[in-house]
Amino acid sequence: xxxxxxxxxxxxxxxxxxxxxxxxxxxxxxxxxxxxxxxxxxxxxxxxxxxxxxxxxxxxxxxxxxxxxxxxxxxxxxxxxxxxxxxxxxxxxxxxxxxxxxxxxxxxxxxxxxxxxxxxxxxxxxxxxxxxxxxxxxxxxxxxxxxxxxxxxxxxxxxxxxxxxxxxxxxxxxxxxxxxxxxxxxxxxxxxxxxxxxxxxxxxxxxxxxxxxxxxxxxxxxxxxxxxxxxxxxxxxxxxxxxxxxxxxxxxxxxxxxxxxxxxxxxxxxxxxxxxxxxxxxxxxxxxxxxxxxxxxxxxxxxxxxxxxxxxxxxxxxxxxxx
Amino acid sequence: xxxxxxxxxxxxxxxxxxxxxxxxxxxxxxxxxxxxxxxxxxxxxxxxxxxxxxxxxxxxxxxxxxxxxxxxxxxxxxxxxxxxxxxxxxxxxxxxxxxxxxxxxxxxxxxxxxxxxxxxxxxxxxxxxxxxxxxxxxxxxxxxxxxxxxxxxxxxxxxxxxxxxxxxxxxxxxxxxxxxxxxxxxxxxxxxxxxxxxxxxxxxxxxxxxxxxxxxxxxxxxxxxxxxxxxxxxxxxxxxxxxxxxxxxxxxxxx
Numbered sequence: 257x258x259x260x261x262x263x264x265x266x267x268x269x270x271x272x273x274x275x276x277x278x279x280x281x282x283x284x285x286x287x288x289x290x291x292x293x294x295x296x297x298x299x300x301x302x303x304x305x306x307x308x309x310x311x312x313x314x315x316x317x318x319x320x321x322x323x324x325x326x327x328x329x330x331x332x333x334x335x336x337x338x339x340x341x342x343x344x345x346x347x348x349x350x351x352x353x354x355x356x357x358x359x360x361x362x363x364x365x366x367x368x369x370x371x372x373x374x375x376x377x378x379x380x381x382x383x384x385x386x387x388x389x390x391x392x393x394x395x396x397x398x399x400x401x402x403x404x405x406x407x408x409x410x411x412x413x414x415x416x417x418x419x420x421x422x423x424x425x426x427x428x429x430x431x432x433x434x435x436x437x438x439x440x441x442x443x444x445x446x447x448x449x450x451x452x453x454x455x456x457x458x459x460x461x462x463x464x465x466x467x468x469x470x471x472x473x474x475x476x477x478x479x480x481x482x483x484x485x486x487x488x489x490x491x492x493x494x495x496x497x498x499x500x501x502x503x504x505x506x507x508x509x510x511x512x513x514x515x516x517x518x519x520x521x522x523x524x525x526x527x528x529x530x531x532x533x534x535x536x537x538x539x540x541x542x543x544x545x546x547x548x549x550x551x552x553x554x555x556x557x558x559x560x561x562x563x564x565x566x567x568x569x570x571x572x573x574x575x576x577x578x579x
Numbered sequence: 580x581x582x583x584x585x586x587x588x589x590x591x592x593x594x595x596x597x598x599x600x601x602x603x604x605x606x607x608x609x610x611x612x613x614x615x616x617x618x619x620x621x622x623x624x625x626x627x628x629x630x631x632x633x634x635x636x637x638x639x640x641x642x643x644x645x646x647x648x649x650x651x652x653x654x655x656x657x658x659x660x661x662x663x664x665x666x667x668x669x670x671x672x673x674x675x676x677x678x679x680x681x682x683x684x685x686x687x688x689x690x691x692x693x694x695x696x697x698x699x700x701x702x703x704x705x706x707x708x709x710x711x712x713x714x715x716x717x718x719x720x721x722x723x724x725x726x727x728x729x730x731x732x733x734x735x736x737x738x739x740x741x742x743x744x745x746x747x748x749x750x751x752x753x754x755x756x757x758x759x760x761x762x763x764x765x766x767x768x769x770x771x772x773x774x775x776x777x778x779x780x781x782x783x784x785x786x787x788x789x790x791x792x793x794x795x796x797x798x799x800x801x802x803x804x805x806x807x808x809x810x811x812x813x814x815x816x817x818x819x820x821x822x823x824x825x826x827x828x829x830x831x832x833x834x
Contacts, residue, residue, distance in 0.1 A: 260755075314633035314648025314662075363706030365609060365646050370706070377704045387693065389712035390632060391666035398663055410670055411716040414754025415689075416739040417708050420698055425755060434755025464634030464653055465661040521650050 263421035271440035298507035308336040316518030320449040322511040322558040349376040356384040387420040399440035401473030408435040446475030457505025460497040463521030481511040593815040612678035632710040634660040669717040677718030683736040688743025688762030691736040715741035720763035727767035733800040744779035785810040
């Protein structure tokens with residue numbers, strides 16, 4: 257294929273599909289193994305300094321917040337991330353954990369810019385920012401999920417988003433048209449919050465599914481947090497709802513309200529007051545530290561976090577039975 | 580003539596809403612496009628199919644979504660898919676309209692939502708493309724909603740996040756983008772603009788009530804094409820305002 261143009265950045269995480277196949281054969285047991293563990297153990301076991309991690313979410317929806325708070329609590333350094341990020345990446349930036357970012361959208365939606373991340377980028381604490389679009393990053397996961405090194409697409413062409421990426425444009429060998437090739441993105445660790453799963457990791461997501469299916473298949477290690485752990489029979493009754501089969505999963509962490517302060521489809525709405533107060537704190541580097549002390553470092557685990565949020569707030573956020 | 584007072588957001592919402600045709604697919608984000616789509620559904624386009632990037636399709640926009648992935652984006656919807664399916668649907672040519680915003684725009688409708696200043700030493704790091712580049716690349720016609728002033732409407736934007744007509748006629752095709760796509764309208768607090776079919780240069784089409792051609796020129800950092808006849812946008816009608824205030828945004832999140 258004739259190369260037409262290329263983005264200026266080297267890949268933060270170059271894909272090795274043969275190594276990925278070998279990994280999937282040797283490091284991902286096909287036996288049904290009970291993978292339940294606490295969030296401390298799950299994060300301690302699979303995340304490491306310099307790891308390339310991915311969080312699957314859409315804005316504040318179905319965000320693996322309890323797992324992200326645990327990553328901050330354990331203080332890993334030099335993380336490389338793909339975002340699509342909202343509060344979780346802003347908090348990691350405030351905690352000084354991020355080094356390189358494959359960037360699609362990082363902001364606080366209706367509340368505007370992501371202040372901690374903005375400081376981390378403008379100050380040079382984040383040393384590398386590579387641009388992509390949302391479709392691009394999802395298709396990069398899809399390429400990895402398909403087990404191929406790239407996907408040809410029709411986005412990003414002709415723009416600075418392309419120029420500041422690691423994509424390449426080529427002439428299509430069949431049609432002669434110019435295409436944007438997106439390299440597969442294989443994560444060291446993927447974090448996904450789901451509606452329900454069994455102890456083996458068979459996971460179901462209610463409502464829209466974002467990029468959960470693709471990212472799960474693009475992760476060397478996959479940590480699932482779940483609103484509830486259900487009996488295997490519940491999964492077997494409706495297997496068509498299982499978008500993440502067990503063999504992709506390395507750890508299952510039970511985390512009711514795990515997306516708090518974000519929301520969870522059919523379960524609870526987002527905690528607008530909490531989000532607003534985080535947004536205000538995040539604009540001041542000292543205040544955001546105080547927030548992290550109060551809501552992350554001073555708490556042992558997600559259980560203590562929920563106790564601090566309080567039953568009154570949680571039951572107000574929860575949808576009634578009729579939903 | 581409608582005597583009811585209205586605010587700037589209400590005007591933008593109504594003008595954008597009138598561009599949404601019934602029985603069409605419309606890729607929308609949070610904020611004004613959502614309100615416009617909801618107003619259109621309740622007024623002239625009951626079968627307007629809203630498409631949200633994280634998978635919501637064909638929602639009945641009874642309550643306003645606060646985020647592009649929240650439950651309201653597939654409320655009583657036709658399908659709840661994922662982002663790949665939605666983006667691939669746009670890439671296959673199924674999505675007619677796409678809504679976009681940005682911090683800067685040039686005369687060819689190219690948009691910046693990535694960075695002010697140099698990319699590597701930014702003055703302001705903005706949220707980035709998100710789905711904007713995808714919408715601007717693959718939807719048939721994009722409608723851009725922006726505040727109209729000289730800092731935003733400039734001849735040389737700092738970063739081309741999302742493609743308009745790139746460097747002018749044929750620019751999109753040369754880059755490999757799907758043919759016959761590109762910016763259709765720019766809706767601002769001052770006026771509605773289109774793009775000259777030959778030169779792809781931004782062209783004034785209609786003034787908002789009370790706005791003069793000179794005021795639009797003063798607030799645009801590049802030369803606009805000003806045709807001999809410039810229409811005037813109708814102010815929001817009583818019906819539009821009633822639906823908007825009593826139904827679309829009764830919680831007053833946006834208006």
